[in-house]
Amino acid sequence: MNGALLFKEATLLRREPFVRGLLLVLVLLVVAGVLTGIQRAQVFDKERTSAQAIDRSVWMNQGERNPHSAAHFSRYAFRPDAALALLDPGTTDFSGLAIWMEAHYQDPAVFRRAEDSGELSRYAQLTPAFLVVTVAPLLVFLLLFGSVSGEREDGTLRQLLATGVDARSFFLAKLVAALRVTLGIYTLVFVPLAALSLFMSPASAGFDALLRSVMLYLNFAAYLAIFVLIGLGVSALFRTRQTAFIALVCIWVLSTVLLPRFATDLATRVYPQLDAREASTKLGKASGVYYADAERRDRIRSDLLERHGVNDVDDLPFNYNAYVLQVSEELSEPEFDRFYADLDARHAAQESVARSLSLLSPTLATARLSAGLSGTDRIHQRAFAGAAEAHRRAMIKLLNEDYMNNAGTAGAAYTADAELWAEFENLAYRPPSLGRVASAYAWDALLLVAWLTAAAWAAYLLVRRAVRGEGSAA
Template sequence: MKRQVFLIAGKELKGMARQNSLKILFVIIIMLLGFALYAGYIAYKQQRIMVDTAQKERRAEWLDQGNKHPHIAAHYGTYVFKPKTLLSLFDFGLDTYTGTSIYLEAHYPHEFMFRPVQGYGNMIRFGELSAALVLQLLLPLLIIFITFQTFTKEKETGTLKLLVSQGVSIRSIYLGKVLAYTLIVFTIMVPFFTGLYIVGVIEKTSSVISNMGLRILLLFSVYIGYLWAFTNFSVWISLKSSSARNALLTLLIFWITTGIIIPKTSANLGETLHPLPSTKTYKESIQHDIENGMSPNDTKEKRMARLKKDYLQEYGVDSLNQLPLNFGGIQMQEGEEYANKVYDFHDAALYEKFELQNRAGSLMGFIAPYIAVRNLSMAFAATDWYSFNDFQEKTNTYRRHLIRTMNNDMAKNSRYGEFYEYKAGRNLWETISDFKYLTPKVTMIFKYYWMELASLSLWVLIMFILIPSSSKTN
C-alpha cells in the first residue's frame, strides 16, 4: 500500500508540474509571502530604531531634568515606548491598533498614543498584508484551486474506475493525493520558517521576546496542522463531489464563510452580547469613585481626615508640623494608592468584558479553523491582546513605582508646608531604572488559548476520520 501511495503522489506532482496556471498561482503565493515578509521586516527595523532612539532620548531627559521638587518631577514624568518584537514582522496582530507609546505622570494614567491604524483609512477593514495573512487565507485558496478537481477529473476521465479495478484502493489514492499536496505546502513552509529563524538569530531580539525559537517551532506546527487539515478537507470534497464545478463552489463557499463571514460575525456577536462602556462613561465612573469613594459615605475629604488623625495618633503629636515626616507627601501617596485601587477595580470589570468577547470568538474556532489559527498565530508572535495587556500592566507598575518613589522622597526629606524650598536632583532620578520589557513566556499561551488548541486539534482529528477506509467514493 505504501508503494501505491507514493506512486499516486508522484503522479499528482508531475500532473501539477505540467499545468501552467498552477505554476503561476504557486509563484504568486511565493511572491506575496516574500513581499509580506520583506515589508514586515522593513517596518520592524524602522520602528525598532525609532523606539530605541526615542526611549534613549526620554531617559536622558529624565536624568537631566535638573534640580526640582520630587512632585514636580512626578508631573514632568517620562514616556515609555512599546518595543517591536521580531515575530511581529510575520504577524502584525493587534500592534496596529494598540498604540506605540504612553506618557507616565502623577495622578493621570494616560492611554496609549499613536495607533498606526489612525492613518490607514478605511482600507484597514480588509486587513494588512502580512505573511501570516498569506498563510491563513491565500495559501488555502491556492490549495482549493489545485485540489478541487483532483478526484472529479479522475471520475470524468474514467481513470478512477480503472485504478480501482486494478486493485488500487480509494484509500491509497486519497492518501497519495493528500501527500502530494502536503509536500507542496512543506515546500513553501520549511524554507520560510527556516529563514524566519535565521533572521531571529541575526537580529538577536531575545532581550524583548522570550522563547523565540520555541515560538517559531510552535508557529510552524500550528500552520502545518491547519494547512494539512485544509488540504485533507479539499481532497475529501473533491472525492464526494459529482463534478469539478460543485467541488470548487463548495470549497469557495467554505473558504468565504469560515475565513471572512464567521470571523466578522463572531466579533459583532461578542460586541453585542458584551458591550463595552463608552470612554466618557468609563472615565466619569472612575473619577466619581475617586472623589466620593467606592463605598457609601467615604469621600476624599473623609479619607484624608482619617489619614491625618491616624498619623497624629501614631506619633503622639498635636499638629502636622510636629510630624517627623512631611504629611504632604504621605497625603499625595495615599491619594495615588486609592486612585490605583479604583482604576484596578474598573479595569478588571472592563477586561472581563474583553475576555467574554474573546471567548465568543474562540468558540467560533470550532466552526471556523481560521479563527483558531489566527488567534494562536498572534499569541505565538506576541502581538495578541494578552501580550499587549501584559505590557500595559508592566508600564502601569513602572509608573506607580516612579510616583511612589517621588512622594516617599518628599515625605522623608522635606518638612510640612515646604514645596519649592526643597529640591531633589540626579541622585533621586537615577533610582528610577530605565524601563525594560520582556514578553511573557510561551507557556502562557496554553493557559489563555486552550480553546483554540482544542478546536484546531479537533479539526485535524476529524480530517483523519474522513480518510476513506473502503473503495467507495460517496
C-alpha cells in the same frame, strides 16, 4: 503507503498548471509582505528609539523641581517589538506603543499606528500570517479541487479501482502528495522568514522566541493540513471539477473572510466596547478616590497623628502632604486594577464569543494562536501594561518618599535634582515566556487538533464514499 500512487500524485501535482502560477503569486505576496514587515519594524524601532531618547533627555534635563511636580511631568514606558512581530504583528497597530506614566493616574496605551494610517491601510497588510491564514487556503483549494472530482470526471478513478486499488491507499496517496506539496512550499517560505524574524529580534528573546517560532510553524502546518483535508473531501463529494471548485471557493469565502468578520461584529455586539467618555469618567473616579471621601481622609489623618503621638501634621517627622499623595496613590491602585481587570474581562468575553465560532472554521483559532505565539495579542499587551503600571507605581512611590522624607521645613518649596531623576530608569520590559502564557491558548490549540482530526475523518469517509460510489455508478 502505495509508492506508485504517491509518485503519480506527486508528478501530477507538480505538472498541475496552477502550481507554477500559485508559486509565483505566493512568492510575490511573501516578498511584498516581508518588505512591508521589515519596513514597519524599522519604522517602529526608529520611532521608539528616538522617542525613548527624547523622553529620557527631557526627564533628566527638567532641572530642579519638587518631586511631585516631576511626578506630573512624568515619563513614557515604551513597548518593544515582539520577537516574531514580523510574522504576525497582531494587534500591534491598534494597541499602542507607549504608556504615559504619571502621578495619580493609570493611563491606557497611546500612539496607535492605526490612528496615523489611512483607512485603506488595513487591507494592504500583507503580513506572513495574513497570507497563511487567509490566502493560503484559497491556493490549497485551487490546487486540489480536481484531485478526486477530476479522477471521477476523467474516468481514471474507475481505471484505478479496476486494478485493485483500495479506498484507503487512494486516500493516503492523495493526502500525502498534497501535504508534501503544500507543506513543502510552506516550509520553504516559513523557515527563512522565521530565521529573519529571529535575527531581527533582541538577543534576550533567545530560546523562547525559537520555541514560539516552532509552535507557530506547527500551528500554521496544522491549519494548512486541515484545508488540504477539506479540499480533498469536498473534491471527493462532487463528480465534476466545476462543482467542486465552486463549493471550495464558497467554503473559503465563508470560513476565512466572512466568518472572522462576523465573529468580530458579533462579539462587540454581545459585549460592546467601553465608551471612551465612560472609561475616562471611571478612571477619573479611581484617581480621585482619596479626595472623594472626607470622612476617610479625616480618619487617615487622625490615625496617623495618633500613631506618631502628635497633635498637628506639622509635628510629624515627615512631610504630611507628600504622605497624603502616596496614600492617595495606594487607595487608587485597587480601583485602577479593578477597572482594567473589568476591561480585560470584557475583551476576554469578546474573544470567547469569537472562540465559540471556531467550531465553524479553524481560521479564528489559528489566527488567535498566531498572534499569541508571536507575542502580539491582547494577553501580551496586557502583560506590558501590567509591567508599565508596576514601574509607574514604584517610581511614583520613589518620588513621593523622597518628597516626604527630605522636604523638611521647605514643604512645597522643596526641590530635587537630576540625582533623583536618574533613579527613575527606563522600563526594561521583557515579554512573558511562552510557558507563562501557554494556558491561555490551550483551548485554541485543542480546537485546532479537533478540527484536524474531524477533517481527516470526514475527508477519508468522503473519499471512501466516492470510491465505492464509482463502482455502483458504473
